[in-house]
Each structure stands twice: as structure tokens, then as C-alpha cells.
Amino acid sequence: xxxxxxxxxxxxxxxxxxxxxxxxxxxxxxxxxxxxxxxxxxxxxxxxxxxxxxxxxxxxxxxxxxxxxxxxxxxxxxxxxxxxxxxxxxxxxxxxxxxxxxxxxxxxxxxxxxxxxxxxxxxxxxx
Numbered sequence: 287x288x289x290x291x292x293x294x295x296x297x298x299x300x301x302x303x304x305x306x307x308x309x310x311x312x313x314x315x316x317x318x319x320x321x322x323x324x325x326x327x328x329x330x331x332x333x334x335x336x337x338x339x340x341x342x343x344x345x346x347x348x349x350x351x352x353x354x355x356x357x358x359x360x361x362x363x364x365x366x367x368x369x370x371x372x373x374x375x376x377x378x379x380x381x382x383x384x385x386x387x388x389x390x391x392x393x394x395x396x397x398x399x400x401x402x403x404x405x406x407x408x409x410x411x412x413x
Contacts, residue, residue, distance in 0.1 A: 288398035293318040295404075296380045296389040297411060298328060298354055300347065302339035304386065310334055312351060314407045315358060315389060317376040318400040324372045325404055326358035326379060329412050350387045354379060 298313030313328030328351040335342055356364030357375055367378050380389040397403040 290396045290398055291318050291320045291400065292394060292396050293323075293400055293403065294376070294380075294392050294394050295407060296392045298326065298351070299388055299390055300330070300335065301386050301388075302335060302342045306338075308338050310338065311412045312387070313354060313412060314404060315354070315376065315379045316400060316404045316407065317372065318397070319373065321400050322372065323400040324358050324360075324376055325401070326354045327404065327408055328352075328355055329408065347387070354387070 293316055295314055295316040297311045298315060300310045300312045301308065302310075310331065312330050313326055315324075315326040317324045330344070330347060330351060332344055335344065335347065353364055357368045357379060359368075360372075360375065361368050367375060370378070380392055382388070395403065
């Protein structure tokens with residue numbers, strides 16, 4: 287029997303026009319403490335983003351999403367926050383924000399393979 291590990295995750299959301307309140311799921315942040323796993327892959331459906339807001343700056347959005355992923359992986363070139371331990375980076379990534387890119391509330395689950403679980407969540411909730 288495989289070991290089961292608890293994990294926490296949040297959706298990364300994009301709200302191109304805050305006044306309209308329309309959102310898109312553009313990634314998942316998943317943290318599994320016992321496996322020392324933290325990742326935040328992203329995917330932006332550019333066509334869908336343009337339908338919601340034809341004027342959105344896709345380069346800027348991609349840059350902001352890349353920062354989420356880089357902080358999660360601990361990329362020292364991304365930002366000083368990326369140098370913090372995984373638990374602190376996870377909490378920073380899911381902290382409430384009043385920007386167009388932010389994390390949903392945190393949810394939890396159990397898995398024997400956090401990377402596989404993350405792929406499932408991305409396929410089911412983002413792509």
C-alpha cells in the first residue's frame with residue numbers, strides 16, 4: 287500500500303476586468319509538506335482572455351504567471367521571496383490580493399504522488 291500524504295492547493299485566477307468580476311483559472315499552486323513538494327504551473331488560454339478583455343496585455347500576464355511558478359520552485363532570480371522556505375513561499379503565493387492575478391481559497395486532499403495530483407488538478411480545473 288502506498289503512503290498517503292496530505293496536500294494543500296489553490297487555483298491561480300485571472301480577472302482581466304475587476305469591475306466585471308469574470309475570472310479564468312490559469313494555474314494551480316500545490317504544496318505537500320511531507321513530500322517537500324511545491325509547484326505552481328500555469329496555463330493561459332489567450333483566446334479566452336481576449337474574449338473577456340480584448341485590451342489585456344498578454345505579455346504582462348504571462349510575466350506575472352511566470353513569477354508565481356518561479357517563486358514556487360525557489361528560483362532565486364525571480365524575487366527575494368523565492369529564497370524563503372517552502373511553507374513561507376506557499377503562504378505568500380496564496381495570500382489574499384486585490385490584483386488581477388490571485389489565488390483562490392486553499393483546499394486540501396490526500397495523495398501518494400503530489401506531482402501526479404497536480405497534473406490531474408491542472409487538467410480538470412485549468413485546461
